[in-house]
Amino acid sequence: MIKIQSITKSFGDKLVLNDVTGTFEKGKPNLIIGASGTGKSVLLKCIVGLVKPDHGQVFYDGRDFFAGDRDLKIEVRREIGMLFQGGALFDSKTVEQNVMFPLDVLTRMKAEEKIERVNFCLKRVGLENVNKKMPSEISGGMKKRVGIARAIVNNPNYLFCDEPNSGLDPQTSVLIDDLIQDITQDYDMTTVVVTHDMNSVMGIGEKIMFIYKGRNLWEGNKNDITHSGIQELDDFVFANKVMNSLRDK
Structure with missing residues (x-):
């Protein structure tokens, strides 16, 4: 399990992440969703240590990553697998x-x-x-x-995927989603996926974190997301369903 506590990050005068707290569970895909520019990818980079937050902690199965010494950071990084946007x-x-x-x-x-x-x-x-x-x-x-x-x-014990379906057709996207879910379950990994694809959310969203303007506005699963009662999330879900339907035609 990965736990993040009060993650805050600014670039200059721009506050990108504002006191984000949450957990990512082992053995299931954990999705970070939200509109472009809302802080999803920056949060992912903070979690894996590519960006150091101004404030907050990241715990890998109880190990405080940023408070740890060089040996602990190397240990954790050896346990991380990363799928970059575009494959890289x-x-x-x-x-x-x-x-x-x-x-x-x-x-x-x-x-x-x-x-x-x-x-x-x-x-x-x-x-x-x-x-x-x-x-x-x-x-x-x-x-x-x-x-x-x-x-x-x-x-790896931890798998991170940044927009794994970016640029793919719907059929291939489902294949990639299913593969990520199967590998996560087969190897009992803690998997964190950044996405804005509602097909992915409704397909493999066992644990979902919704980021809005740098804040963790909602957490839940695919069964709860359509009746969260949060207007910002409803707007995001509806807009993406429309875009997905147009793309699939």
């Missing part, structure tokens, strides 16, 4: 080399062990016999799956 694959590396990269950096595994682990992860995301292909030779959906394989290759 290295264009100059093959699929195999991309997935292997965390093993090269973070482990002392032998070459044959790395290949075995890479092949296992590629098979787990439904990709086989693509090891030697370059990112330019595969589709957008395949790139996302390669990104997921890279994110889980080091057996």
Whole structure:
């Protein structure tokens, strides 16, 4: 489980996150939703340590990340897998080399062990016999799956996904959502997904945090979201349902 306490972050005079508190549960997809520019991605970067909050704490299974020493931070970072928006694959590396990269950096595994682990992860995301292909030779959906394989290759306890369905068609988006949910449950990980896609929310939203103007305005699940009684959330849900219906036509 990940717990965040009173996370506050400003850039210059602009307050981006305002005293955000919440928990992300193990074994289920935890979604952070909200309109563009409301602070979702900044919150994610604070949680993983890419941005240091001005105030607040992040606990990884009871470990205070920002208060910890260098060894604790390294320990936690070794337990994190990250799926970046767009996949963020290295264009100059093959699929195999991309997935292997965390093993090269973070482990002392032998070459044959790395290949075995890479092949296992590629098979787990439904990709086989693509090891030697370059990112330019595969589709957008395949790139996302390669990104997921890279994110889980080091057996993480925590998986973070930033807009995993960005730029994908509805059918491929469902495939990626299902894959994230299956991997989360199979490996009992704490998974945090930043998204504004209501199809994802209604598909895998077992735990949802709604960020509005830098504040945690609501927490719940997909069954409760349509009758929260919060006008800002109702407006967000309705607007995204309209956009999704137009996109799906």
